[in-house]
Amino acid sequence: MYDVLILGAGASGLMCVSELATCKDLKVGMIDANLHIGAKIKISGGGKCNITNTKVSEDNYLGDEKFVSSVLSRFTKDELLEFLQVNSLKPVIRKNRYYFCEKSSDEIISIFKRLTKNVSYFLGEDILHVEKKDDLFFIKTSKKTYSTRNLVVATGGVSYKTLGASDIGLKIASGFGIEVTDFTPALVGLTLQKDQFWMKELSGISAEVEIEVDGKRLSEEMLFAHRGISGPVVLSASLYWKKGNMYINFLPAQNINNLIKNSKKNISSVLNLPKRLSKGLLEALHVEDKPCNRLSKDELQNLQAVHKYAFSPAGNFGFTKAEVSRGGVRTDELDTDSMMSKKVKRLYFIGEVVDVTGELGGYNFQWAFSSGVVCSRHIKNKIF
Numbered sequence: 001m002y003d004v005l006i007l008g009a010g011a012s013g014l015m016c017v018s019e020l021a022t023c024k025d026l027k028v029g030m031i032d033a034n035l036h037i038g039a040k041i042k043i044s045g046g047g048k049c050n051i052t053n054t055k056v057s058e059d060n061y062l063g064d065e066k067f068v069s070s071v072l073s074r075f076t077k078d079e080l081l082e083f084l085q086v087n088s089l090k091p092v093i094r095k096n097r098y099y100f101c102e103k104s105s106d107e108i109i110s111i112f113k114r115l116t117k118n119v120s121y122f123l124g125e126d127i128l129h130v131e132k133k134d135d136l137f138f139i140k141t142s143k144k145t146y147s148t149r150n151l152v153v154a155t156g157g158v159s160y161k162t163l164g165a166s167d168i169g170l171k172i173a174s175g176f177g178i179e180v181t182d183f184t185p186a187l188v189g190l191t192l193q194k195d196q197f198w199m200k201e202l203s204g205i206s207a208e209v210e211i212e213v214d215g216k217r218l219s220e221e222m223l224f225a226h227r228g229i230s231g232p233v234v235l236s237a238s239l240y241w242k243k244g245n246m247y248i249n250f251l252p253a254q255n256i257n258n259l260i261k262n263s264k265k266n267i268s269s270v271l272n273l274p275k276r277l278s279k280g281l282l283e284a285l286h287v288e289d290k291p292c293n294r295l296s297k298d299e300l301q302n303l304q305a306v307h308k309y310a311f312s313p314a315g316n317f318g319f320t321k322a323e324v325s326r327g328g329v330r331t332d333e334l335d336t337d338s339m340m341s342k343k344v345k346r347l348y349f350i351g352e353v354v355d356v357t358g359e360l361g362g363y364n365f366q367w368a369f370s371s372g373v374v375c376s377r378h379i380k381n382k383i384f
Contacts, residue, residue: 002120004379005139005148006030007127007169009037011365012351013154015372018115023380029120029148031127031141033164038109040156040163041365049105050362051084052077052369054097060363062186062239063356067331068367071339071356075373077366087111098361122146126164127155130172132344149346150379154372156352157325158183169353170328176344179330181355186239187323187364189230190313198280199224205274206231210252212308214240218359219252224277227317235323236359238316248309250281256306260292267292271306281306324364328355338378339371348375 004020006013009032020028030037041049053060056077058069081099084091089107091099101107125141130151132138137151155169170180192199202224210219211233223231237246250273251259259270268278268289282289285302295303316322329349333342339354341347350371358364 001027001136002029002146002148003027003383004029004150004152005137005146006152006154007130007139007172008032008154008156008351008353009034009121009123010040010154010156010351011038011368012156012372013152014038014041014112014116015369016152016154016350016376017119018112019373019376020379021116021119023383024118026380026383027120029122029146030116031122031125031139031146033124033126033166035124037121037123038105038112040160041109042105043160043163044105044365045100047104048100048102049108050365051091051099051101051108052080052362052366053099054093056363056366060361061356061358061367062326063354064331067334067336068356070336071370071374072366074377075370080366080369084108084111087115126166127168127172130175132176132347137347150348151346152348152350152375152379153329153353154349154351157328159185159319159322159325161319169349173329173333173341173349173353176341176347178333178341178343181327181330183325183327185316185319185322186326186357187235187360188238188321189225189228189317190234190238190241191228191315191317193312193314196284196311198284199229200226202274202276202280205277207250207273207277208252209233210249211237211246212249213237213246214242216240222248228313230317232360236361239326239357239359241313243312245310245312248311249307250277250309251306256303260295260303263292265292266290267295267303281309284309323360324352324357326357328353330355337374339375340378348379350375 003026006017058065061068092102125143129140136147139146153169158165203226206223209222218236220233221231271278287299339348339350351368
């Protein structure tokens with residue numbers, strides 16, 4: 001029998017178990033379907049793991065703002081960076097905002113391995129069923145059955161099925177009468193309606209744009225792909241889009257009227273965009289590519305849409321291409337001070353399995369680490 005068992009050896013589970021491992025009197029175990037810990041950490045960020053961001057707040061997440069703010073405030077970005085520094089990892093900053101491991105994600109995984117060397121790992125075991133009898137939880141896996149006083153569910157979402165991802169966390173919650181929101185793909189490319197098929201002809205081209213969706217404004221690179229649109233800004237926009245229009249500003253740092261004013265050059269030449277994009281966009285806006293000083297009143301009006309091009313995606317690329325899963329255990333079912341279920345004592349949910357999803361850029365790892373620490377500290381304080 002264990003004092004604490006953690007289901008899932010991803011970011012949230014590893015941070016949680018690392019904190020618990022400091023208490024040598026605790027018998028702690030971790031179960032995961034993979035043969036190695038930190039499988040998703042290892043491949044994230046091109047193998048260098050985008051750990052967190054220079055600016056982190058509840059505004060970067062889809063979820064209950066008060067709940068998110070409370071959890072993030074208990075283990076902040078600065079505290080995470082201090083934790084890494086104490087453990088001899090100094091992340092590098094890219095694009096002035098993203099923190100990555102300098103060499104590879106193995107740097108952070110090795111920290112967790114070292115901190116949890118006294119933890120019992122049960123790897124390569126699928127979690128089949130969880131139940132509670134009297135004061136103990138019983139976890140049946142593909143190999144055996146374990147018992148524990150405290151159970152932490154850190155099983156993540158359903159993206160990356162090749163890494164053993166599953167919806168077992170939602171099944172566990174539902175089995176205890178805890179309400180959940182079904183998983184849907186998030187941080188994923190978007191497919192196009194017929195009116196936007198012109199974008200498919202631009203496959204491989206990228207541009208810095210601003211996207212407005214559901215009251216959010218997001219700025220970064222958009223990539224045109226054969227299936228639709230992708231790139232960092234689109235992945236973040238997909239988090240907030242459910243249905244209806246979103247808007248693209250193709251020239252967020254400039255004003256189209258200033259660019260064309262008194263110019264005798266063709267419009268495609270004055271737009272600070274890749275040539276193929278300029279021509280495709282003008283065609284979509286029904287504006288002839290001709291000298292700026294020869295534009296008609298209607299064409300001038302149509303050209304304004306370069307700052308607010310409206311379109312409604314047909315859908316997304318699906319879970320096979322999604323970075324994370326949106327949805328999870330509802331936050332109103334959890335105590336914000338502990339991540340413990342309000343209905344089932346000593347049953348905790350942390351990380352991606354919770355209905356909180358961050359934008360692209362290290363926000364989901366920050367959430368995983370913060371929620372893991374909040375959970376572990378509560379368990380330690382309660383036991384000791």
